[in-house]
Amino acid sequence: MDFTDSVRADGIVERRFALGGVPGILWTPESASPSTPVPLILAGQPGGLGMERMYPRLLGRARHAAASGFATAAIELPGSGDRPPLPGMDQARADLRRAVAAGESVPDDVVDRLILPLVDQAAPEWQATLDALLELPEIADRVGYSGGVIALATRLAATEPRISAAGMFAGSYVPRSTMTEARTVTIPLHVLLQWDDEGNDRQMALDLFDAFGSAEKTLVANMGGHTGVPAHAGDAANDFFVRHLR
Amino acid sequence: MDFTDSVRADGIVERRFALGGVPGILWTPESASPSTPVPLILAGQPGGLGMERMYPRLLGRARHAAASGFATAAIELPGSGDRPPLPGMDQARADLRRAVAAGESVPDDVVDRLILPLVDQAAPEWQATLDALLELPEIADRVGYSGGVIALATRLAATEPRISAAGMFAGSYVPRSTMTEARTVTIPLHVLLQWDDEGNDRQMALDLFDAFGSAEKTLVANMGGHTGVPAHAGDAANDFFVRHLR
Numbered sequence: 001m002d003f004t005d006s007v008r009a010d011g012i013v014e015r016r017f018a019l020g021g022v023p024g025i026l027w028t029p030e031s032a033s034p035s036t037p038v039p040l041i042l043a044g045q046p047g048g049l050g051m052e053r054m055y056p057r058l059l060g061r062a063r064h065a066a067a068s069g070f071a072t073a074a075i076e077l078p079g080s081g082d083r084p085p086l087p088g089m090d091q092a093r094a095d096l097r098r099a100v101a102a103g104e105s106v107p108d109d110v111v112d113r114l115i116l117p118l119v120d121q122a123a124p125e126w127q128a129t130l131d132a133l134l135e136l137p138e139i140a141d142r143v144g145y146s147g148g149v150i151a152l153a154t155r156l157a158a159t160e161p162r163i164s165a166a167g168m169f170a171g172s173y174v175p176r177s178t179m180t181e182a183r184t185v186t187i188p189l190h191v192l193l194q195w196d197d198e199g200n201d202r203q204m205a206l207d208l209f210d211a212f213g214s215a216e217k218t219l220v221a222n223m224g225g226h227t228g229v230p231a232h233a234g235d236a237a238n239d240f241f242v243r244h245l246r
Numbered sequence: 247m248d249f250t251d252s253v254r255a256d257g258i259v260e261r262r263f264a265l266g267g268v269p270g271i272l273w274t275p276e277s278a279s280p281s282t283p284v285p286l287i288l289a290g291q292p293g294g295l296g297m298e299r300m301y302p303r304l305l306g307r308a309r310h311a312a313a314s315g316f317a318t319a320a321i322e323l324p325g326s327g328d329r330p331p332l333p334g335m336d337q338a339r340a341d342l343r344r345a346v347a348a349g350e351s352v353p354d355d356v357v358d359r360l361i362l363p364l365v366d367q368a369a370p371e372w373q374a375t376l377d378a379l380l381e382l383p384e385i386a387d388r389v390g391y392s393g394g395v396i397a398l399a400t401r402l403a404a405t406e407p408r409i410s411a412a413g414m415f416a417g418s419y420v421p422r423s424t425m426t427e428a429r430t431v432t433i434p435l436h437v438l439l440q441w442d443d444e445g446n447d448r449q450m451a452l453d454l455f456d457a458f459g460s461a462e463k464t465l466v467a468n469m470g471g472h473t474g475v476p477a478h479a480g481d482a483a484n485d486f487f488v489r490h491l492r
Contacts, residue, residue, distance in 0.1 A: 195456070195465075206452070209467070210441070218479075219441075221455070221465035230462075232489060236482055243478060 001132040012066050014059075019132055022083070022125050023051065024075035026133065027062035032071060034137035039245035041065050042126060042156075042163070043074045044148020046172065047118055050081035061146070064234060068242050071139055075129050077149075078121040086117045105201075111173040115151045119175075123155045130162060142245045146237065150208070151178040157185045165244035166190070167237045170205035171197050171226050182211040189217040190240035192233055197226045247378035258312050260305075265378055268329070268371050269297065270321035272379065273308035278317060280383035285491035287311050288372060288402075288409070289320045290394020292418065293364055296327035307392070310480060314488050317385055321375050323395075324367040332363045351447075357419040361397045365421075369401045376408060388491045392483065396454070397424040403431045411490035412436070413483045416451035417443050417472050428457040435463040436486035438479055443472045 005016040008030070015026045032038040043061055045054050051074060062072035079086040092113040099106045126145075133139050145156050146167040151174060157166040158181045166185075170193040189212055193205050209219045218240070222230050251262040254276070261272045278284040289307055291300050297320060308318035325332040338359040345352045372391075379385050391402050392413040397420060403412040404427045412431075416439040435458055439451050455465045464486070468476050 215469060216476075217469055218476075219465070219467040221467075223461060223463055230464075232485065233464075235485070239478065239481070 001135075010063065012063060014062075017132075019075075019129055020125075022075050022129070023081070024073060024129060025051070025055075025058070026071065026073045027059075027066060028071040028138060029066040029069060031069070032138040037138050037140035038069055038071050039142040039144070039241075040071045040073060040130075040133060040139050041241060041245075042130070042143065042145045043072050044146060044153055044169075045074065045077060045080075047077055047115075047149050048080055051076045052081060061234075064238055065241070068238055068246075070144075070241060070245065071133075073129065073133055075125060078118055078125070086121070088113055088117065106173060108176055112175045112177075115149065115173055115175050116177070118149065119152045119155050119178075122149075122152050123159065126152075126156060127160055130160070134162070144241050144245050146241070151175055154178050154182050154185060154208075154212075157187055157189070158182070163187065165241060167240060168192070169229075170194075170208065171200045174201075174204055174208055179208060179211050182208055183213045185212050186214055188240075188244050189214045190237055191217065191219045192229060192237065193219060193221040194226055194228060195221050195223050200226065247381075256309065258309060260308075265321075265375055266371075268321050268375070269327070270319060270375060271297070271301075271304070272317065272319045273305075273312060274317040274384060275312040275315060277315070278384040283384050283386035284315055284317045285388035285390070285487075286317045286319060286376075286379060286385050287487060287491075288376070288389065288391045289318050290392060290399055290415075291320065291323060291326075293323055293361075293395050294326055297322045298327060307480075310484055311487070314484055314492075316390075316487060316491065319375065319379055321371060324364060324371070332367070334359055334363065352419060354422055358421045358423075361395065361419055361421050362423070364395065365398045365401050365424075368395075368398050369405065372398075372402060373406055376406070380408070390487050390491050392487070397421055400424050400428050400431060400454075400458075403433055403435070404428070409433065411487060413486060414438070415475075416440075416454065417446045420447075420450055420454055425454060425457050428454055429459045431458050432460055434486075434490050435460050436483055437463065437465045438475060438483065439465060439467040440472055440474060441467050441469050446472065 001017050001019050003015045003017050007014045011030050013028050017024050058074050065072045095110045143162050144165045145163050147169045149172050150168050153168045165188045167190045247265050249261045249263050253260045257276050259274050263270050304320050311318045341356045389408050390411045391409050393415045395418050399414045411434045413436045
């Protein structure tokens with residue numbers, strides 16, 4: 001892991017890194033040290049926007065987490081930012097737009113082609129990032145995953161044993177295989193749902209929440225659209241990680 | 247309002263009262279005074295159990311609220327404790343048991359006969375209690391309602407303008423007229439749902455949440471049955487009242 005840049009502001013150290021061609025950012029509270037290592041939250045992002053466009057929101061989440069004594073890491077998703085496009089993605093997006101414009105429900109195979117290549121490539125990239133970050137002496141081996149594409153969050157929650165709690169955001173398309181994978185998830189979950197999310201099928205989000213195998217899971221639904229998550233929902237998600245990572 | 251008893255313990259003053267034959271309890275933080283009056287939370291209860299059987303849980307809620315600087319009041323519901331039974335209630339309960347034993351869904355008219363007489367009598371009793379409590383100089387005119395029979399919570403949220411925020415517990419039968427009344431509710435709501443509640447129709451609870459007219463409403467669903475509400479859900483409900491009553 002090559003750190004290319006380091007900035008210190010407001011009690012947080014921000015370090016840019018690159019790992020196997022994947023750029024990322026690590027934020028740690030200044031208090032983090034080898035003798036007082038801090039838990040780590042892997043901050044997911046929506047697909048397609050890119051990490052630089054998401055930077056202000058990621059920084060806000062990192063600051064919020066740092067106030068509770070957590071480090072936060074983000075990486076550029078495959079096909080986002082300056083990374084090469086994923087094969088077949090232009091076609092999948094065109095098929096999606098066509099279905100939405102026609103007022104049709106999005107066919108399952110389009111959802112699969114839109115989401116699964118991203119999940120299949122991003123999950124091992126997150127795992128490689130985690131391998132590297134856990135070698136830093138100031139990072140404790142208590143890890144949560146938060147937000148982003150819910151199919152990717154589900155894949156990581158189901159298959160990466162070092163992740164011990166996950167915050168999810170019901171707001172993207174859900175492949176059929178994700179519904180099956182959800183039944184194998186057993187870690188504590190905190191799922192946000194925006195009740196009037198224009199890009200989200202509410203019933204599918206409720207079905208996915210129901211499918212998760214976790215004995216401890218909380219659904220928090222608020223009014224408003226995809227970007228209208230109220231501040232108190234961020235506080236509640238933070239409280240969830242405090243309960244499970246500290 | 248006649249206060250019949252007063253006990254002081256753990257920083258809380260507990261006073262028993264009676265108003266028009268309805269017994270009640272008021273808990274105030276010792277810090278409450280005419281110069282520093284405290285907001286008031288009206289603590290609802292499930293029907294039928296009676297205030298004395300509910301006392302330990304009510305006291306726990308009052309202590310939790312007092313820690314945030316709130317007073318809490320509870321009153322005996324019509325037909326509960328030592329109060330006379332509501333007319334027709336034995337028949338309605340027998341019809342309910344018969345439907346449940348037969349594995350049938352409970353007919354709408356049985357729900358109406360079971361819930362509406364309680365709501366129709368309890369709502370004005372809560373309002374008379376509120377009239378009296380708001381005359382106490384240590385009680386501020388910032389009032390929330392929390393818990394109990396959700397049809398009663400909906401009636402009060404819809405019709406009592408002095409209640410400015412309501413916490414609700416989706417866990418009882420919902421008359422059809424309550425669904426209609428819900429559309430007229432506009433105050434902020436915090437609705438708890440136990441996902442596997444054996445005495446609750448999950449879809450009806452979601453439909454009722456959807457029906458509320460409030461621009462600000464949050465649904466918090468947790469795993470487990472009716473009595474399995476996790477401690478963090480109590481904290482989140484408390485945070486809701488802190489946001490709206492302080």
